[in-house]
Amino acid sequence: MSRAAREEAWARSSVPRPLPAALSRRDFLGLAGAASGLLLLSACSGGAEPMLPEAAVDRWTQKPGALVAGVSADGRALVDDDGDPVLVLADTVWSMTGVYTSAEVATYFATRREQGFNGVQISSLPFHIDGENRVEGCVDGQQAFVDGDVTRFDEGYWRRLDEVLETAAAHGTTVLLGAMGPLVAYGIGDLDQCHEFGRLLGERYGGRPGIIWLFGVDYGSDLWDDLDPHLLACLDGIRAAGDEHPATIQYHNNSSLSSDNPRWVGRTDVEAAYSYAPTYAVVRKGYELAAGPVVLVESNYEDENNTQGPDTTDESIRRQALWTYTSGGVYVAYGRRDVWSSQGDYLDALTSTAVTQLGMIRARLETLDWPALVPDLDGSVLVEGAGEDVQHGSQLDGTADVLESDLATCAAAPDGSLTVVYVPSARPVRLAPGFATGAAQWWDPTTGESHEARLDGSGMYVPPDDRHADRATDWLLVVEA
Template identity: 25%
Template sequence: MKKFLILLLIIYSVFTFSQNKKQEMPWSNGALQVSSNNKYLQHKNGKPFFWLGETGWLLPERTDRDEVDFYLSQCAKNGFNVVQVQTINAVPAFNKYGQPSMTDGFDFSNINQKGVYGYWDHMDYIVKTAEKNGIYIGMVCIWGGLVKAGKMDVDQAKKYGQFLAERYKDSPNIIWFIGGDMRGDIKTEVWQALANSIKSVDKNHLMTYHPFGATSSADWFNSAGWLDFNMFQSGHRRYGQRKGDGEAKKIADTEEDNWRYAEKALSMKPLKPIIDGEPSYEDIPQGLHDASEPRWKDHDVRRYAYWSVFAGSFGHTYGHNSIMQFYRPGLSPAYGAQRAWFDCLNDAGFTQMQYLKNLMLKFPYFERIPDQSIIKGEVGERYERLIATRGEDYLLVYNYTGRNMQIDLSKISGKKKKCWWYNPRTGGYKYIGESDGNKILQITPEKENGEAKDFVFVAVDASKNYL
């Protein structure tokens, strides 16, 4: 019996080792870098990287080790490969273990105390646990409101940047975020000092700037040498909630049109990749501050994701009201959060974002461009807007309202085109049939449960086998 149990243990160990060996970590393909066409991200070996981000702002402050393990495992299970966190949200910030992020201003010389599981020990644990799960940490160095309030000046930014870079320069899974919900023309000298201080030490990791709602980093830093890719925050306001001071204020009732930011950034020089780093969160009140307002739902967060990516973004970041602040009963909720964060990890938006990543990686990646000329007739405004993207031999059109549309199949190669409906709620394909390659196809998404839902129309050169 004993020999039998030992044999079982050996078999289990070999099986476990084999399974772990098969799990490829992203950085095994080399460090992240900007693609040669300056539109996307890739690994050093040329493998494409589709950024699927999750917003975990208060992860360092409000979770213990067990919760970090659980949260990051659920992120990995649902296809997320980046988690965006606030490294510090106060000066000093305190974590769940009661430890401060700094004890004497921005002097970090004695931050590691023997026998104490300190603030930065816990941050190290988050980074290492994310690494084990194949996840990058988008590290927002300091929240912007603190800088605006004078909590960090230029000299302190230089010290802090050097500390962060020295501590994490050898971690394979770091992406630096300068800013933090802040316009780039506020305390610009501090942001520049922080960015350049990090880059002087760490030349291995990419860097961006997280801006204020309805603004883009391209508005201020597109030509900055330290900025590897642009980020915009399309924000949380619905059409007509005209309280922002960014791009949406310039064109009436465009608050939800996040595709506009991608279009604008991709027309600028120098050309840099662009992503929506903070769209409307699932289960957060529209406009943020009035809990009696309607809440953004899963279909809303899907729309933001597909609109942005099909307009040219290299990926997308999702967020959930309860998860981003790690709310639980007993804490004071922000933005009307009502449900514990761990109960929201099965919400529809959280589980469905992976289907966007899966779809985009099915096709030749770097040749993809946004192309609204695919759509004949009315492109549509607001929710009626159709968004189209294509490669040489495939095209995709996102239809949010389920309305009739006309598609020019001649925009891609092939005498014949095979066509599918892709369901962004399930990740499933439904084959429609084969069509003449030069045809203007008139088609309407099917109804689901008697109500029109969002779908992606897919057409592929019939000689290709991507699906």
């Protein structure tokens, strides 16, 4: 859509539009079925039949529109209003509020819902990309503030953000909302202004469901001393308004966690992980710190590689997600260049093989008692076949790319009722006694197909060898007592 056409659409979109209906159980049954193989049949070769029976998707379909409302008492899970854990698969569209029309917002959330996503990351303040440059404000010239005063909200813009949040909630999508966005660009230099801006945010959105406040965003340690007081003043303002949504902060250091900055320890509810290296390392570290549920807010994006390592592939995307979910993480964010920046044919870019596989991964995990899983950090469950933890490789800072490590990650219920092992390359694995008995399957994250897994004569689970030679070789072993 050209800029002129988009501006015309913006003008038409000022008329309020009805929100989409919330998801029904039938909608989600269809989604789970698609994510378990049906959608992928059109995107990948192989023609495998979906292997997940309808009876297995009950956990997902009981609460199809569950939104994150807080953090569990033990600090390990994101939970809904009833205190039930929510597993999140999120997309990244930082520039949505500066570019999307009302019709595009509706199309976006309906599409992502059908693909299995239940989270999105956006900025609360508008921007768009003009060529290679970032421009504050909307493509039609709408600004967030009156006369640049950050304590005076321009309702024309904030109604657009209202609509985005309402539509997201109607589709069962939790929003990781960048609270302050491009701070410096908007001229916020006074602590009182920051506090008042936060108070206005909290007052406006404190009662809305499904929001996690995100501070920082590509926030380098060289800025901490100068900007931490301003960010924390904004958070104080949000809390002063009575807003109780969880909050976190994202940095810009390779493989960073919210807890890396001592000023934010005790101020965040969620541990935001950021990594362009193999994601298991930073997620495991965050889990051990126990400062809140671990959420992977950024890793390698589709069609990008910011570290000049190997090209990001569908396998890269799968590895990042499955390593995270089997290392204690409860939230994985995906990104794609044209989508996050709303450039080119960004709605057409919503569909890809990687997206289909991510939806399928979430669907498979939702069929399991995943909240019972505890990451096997000491190797006491996965006792043989873990592979090598590669930390150094071809990236600019000398760290390994996602495709350069081969470590298998494992998570298990302490009582041995459920064990999952993600192997990024096929190899036999051995589980400790008490975790190696029961119904076992090798699940193929590229097709959704399951194969019966049996112990060989030496007590090892050996992956199938019947996948095509040109296919990736990663597998998820699932053992249920």
